[in-house]
Amino acid sequence: MKFNTKTIHGGQKPDKAYGSIMPPVYQTSTFAQSTPGGHKGYAYARSGNPTRHALENAFASIENGTHGLAFSSGLAAIDAVLKLLKCGDEVISTNDLYGGTYRLFTEIYENFGIKFHFIGMENANHIEDYINDNTKLIWVETPTNPMLNIIDIEMTAKIAKKHDVLLAVDNTFATPYLQRPLDLGADIVMHSATKYLGGHSDLVMGALMVKNSDLADRLYFIQNASGAICGPQDSFLALRGIKTLHVRMQRHCENAKAVATYLSKHPKVEYVYWPGFKNHPNHTLASAQMSGFGGMVSFTTKGNNYEAAIRIVEHLKVFTLAESLGGVESLAGHPASMTHASIPKEQRENIGVVDSLIRLSVGIEDEDDLIADLKQALDK
């Protein structure tokens, strides 16, 4: 089955009771048993719920995995992966990382005796310098947020295999429409399903996908034992979102290209970060690893003026000033005052998050309206 069919049918069967084409929302905490242990596959809804199960099958299918697991948020999914580790273990992670992931690693898991190395991974060979007998996990995010750097998943997977270390990839920005890390050798794929998989800015959810049943069993044990599951209503919404993932992503990519191209020619714009441009430092790798360049575009304005950047995002009308990304509607953010405000100025500027940087999650509206909106805001 090809990807554009999997989003709709992958892992899905009409419901057993009446053949409903979408799974019913099994809004229940428990299931009747005929005799102790005599149930129809579900005993208690933390351990399993048919609506969630339908979503988990879809998760597995779209990433070419064998098992999927749904969590109450992206961070809950990352938390479950970290619970595979124990005190004394070491993790090598991308340095240009989603802020919440960085906070979870450094403010929670470092306290439990896990050691993290945050490194630039643009050169994958560099990773090997940090591997020792305690290394258990490599954590990769690609494209990165908000600088849209690209990391070589296949090369990183080879290094991970050689040293018997798990490789987990946060695939939130690319989605399986553009890149499938399990096919490239990763062990675990993670998503904030809050973003493109859900796609409608109406839920918070996380996903893990794997292709190995031992690993799936260990992660299922953690999901059930720790309990950060998502509810049946959200599972239904996410399943509905996934059915249009391929058409949404196609339009996100087209609109982002149009927006990036427009911005690159605007006299007030200094630099546009979009992996589709030939002058993007990782363009060749992005072209090989991904089947498109995604819906995210970041840019800076000339003079690098903090107030000017704030004025631009305040004057946007079709783009909404908000955190998050990946929904059908276009959003704009100012990382220096929003997502990255807690990082000291010097440190954030080292990774490129300067005062004038604006990050756009380009939605699926008409591209003419998006460009006209950027024009009027930049002209102010």
Ligand SMILES: *Cc1c(COP(=O)(O)O)cnc(C)c1O
């Ligand atoms: C949003 C996001 C997360 C965290 O997911 P939540 O659903 O907000 O918990 C992790 N990684 C990336 C790349 C994200 O964009």
